[in-house]
Amino acid sequence: MIDFDSASVQLGHGSGGRLSHQLISELFIRVFSDGHPDPLDDAARLTTRANRLVFSTDSFVVDPVFFPGGNIGDLAINGTVNDLLTSGGTPLAISAAFILEEGFPFRDLKTIVETMKKAADVASVRIVTGDTKVVERGKADKIFITTTGVAEVDHDYAIDCSQIRPGDAIIVTGTVADHGMAILASREGLSLEATIASDTASLGRVVHRLLAAAGDSVHAMRDPTRGGVAAALNELAESSSVGIELIEAAIPIRPPVAGACEILGIDPLLVANEGKMLVAVAPDVTEAALAAIKADPLGSEAAVIGHAHASHPGRLTIRTPLGAGRILDMPLSDPLPRIC
């Protein structure tokens, strides 16, 4: 039996022998599969009703592993679920591959795995298969997790990042920059840590409500993670060949987050979010779409933050409270490394 209170991961736990099996059966199968492994072992069986699928993968290397509002575990599940949801599909299954540093405490691994299971349950998705590798001390930083997901596309809407049309409203489902600033505060030991928490959350219910209300009129969705709202909207503007103008005063942000960004000289529109979606909808359904999103607790602070237009395709601009406009370029890189 693994001593989850005081033992730590050894190289042998990633080597395919009895130690690997012990880890798989005493932790992964017990937590993820409620004790029932798939008979295929190295692979999982899925049954799909739809013949259109969406497939997405992300590696998570966040530093620190535990932070206000979550840990690498829920981040890894929610991040991949939200990527799948940008298609409007229904997440079906997730795989989880772990790269562990020799010496990583089993207690922390157990906490992370249990957090993943909770996040998967909230998102109504199963963690069906996985892998574990262990590398020598100093050859990785504690724990890296790669999650990959499959979703069924059980609707006929044309939702993708090339579908935004001039006139579309741009909605954000809540406040911006919470995740990135929580990580930064936690990493730097800033005293603002207490009031800023990651927004990590999966948005299946929000997206479901939105599609029920606005269906065909939802043109694109994108979760603004690394690079923040600015990177995501630059990508959408380019892919759809539209201009996008934001109204700065309309962008929801928590006062402590705004304050921390100002003190540190960081533009909150460049900071990662992990529980938000950007949505482009046809102008005639804007109010209905916004109301549907706001009806969910995770969307209660949603707002229309701008619109798409036909001039300057590919360009993102922002209008300040004084009425001036400026170009908001794709950032060279996220100001914070290892944010997710």
Add this chain to the structure above:
Amino acid sequence: MIDFDSASVQLGHGSGGRLSHQLISELFIRVFSDGHPDPLDDAARLTTRANRLVFSTDSFVVDPVFFPGGNIGDLAINGTVNDLLTSGGTPLAISAAFILEEGFPFRDLKTIVETMKKAADVASVRIVTGDTKVVERGKADKIFITTTGVAEVDHDYAIDCSQIRPGDAIIVTGTVADHGMAILASREGLSLEATIASDTASLGRVVHRLLAAAGDSVHAMRDPTRGGVAAALNELAESSSVGIELIEAAIPIRPPVAGACEILGIDPLLVANEGKMLVAVAPDVTEAALAAIKADPLGSEAAVIGHAHASHPGRLTIRTPLGAGRILDMPLSDPLPRIC
């Protein structure tokens, strides 16, 4: 433009901004998608004809990254393809998530990515989506790759590790221990390196020929990677509640590999293979199955190496040339860390 001859990976290349986009468009999309990205960007669309799918993931942390017979790139594609093939299904798509150490040379990354594309082409599978994270120097060891695959199950055979029946023949599709000994030789700078190469290969054609010849009579398949033939057959014996007896003299092994194992005191049955499949088939089709496998160049050295029986369920034994039998336990761990 990235200077693939002399530049190296920077933290910004994993941050979601312009540097990330440059890497994605100048390397990943150019090589993997022949320049045509999926319109969904963060996720890929798939269409399946079958409603039964198989889903598998593996992280690759092999050290060294380049070794005789291959590199981490083809290993990552072939490993996941072979896991999918254990179901008898047809691989449909693969995702590739990279964790790169700051300072990793772009020249090496380009070689690895091009090797992945070649391996995917050989396996007739597309690399459809991916992710890149970069961690600081010293926080990862050069490059880790996680591949995840989806296969369609377009047959009605009941193939899984619980289906082996007493009397079934156990076939291995070729020589054992090549991969692990190639890595060891390469890592230790042994002079035997020149004559031992990894067997990394995907086995789609071999499995296709086998199913065409033996169909319903194929009961289980398993690729003997970490922990080697001994770990894989122990798992199969346990899952199927049968005993398995191997005939030592029947197990194909290249003389330099056998010699190296003997010198180093390593049991070749514990050493990883990356281009071999263990197959359990009904006794009446043994010859037909073996002939079908041997008809393929990747199966030309296939052999019947043992059989399943009803006594001692879950136990793997091996009969030596002198006729003595001994128990071949599940190893505690693979004798070689970071073999894949």
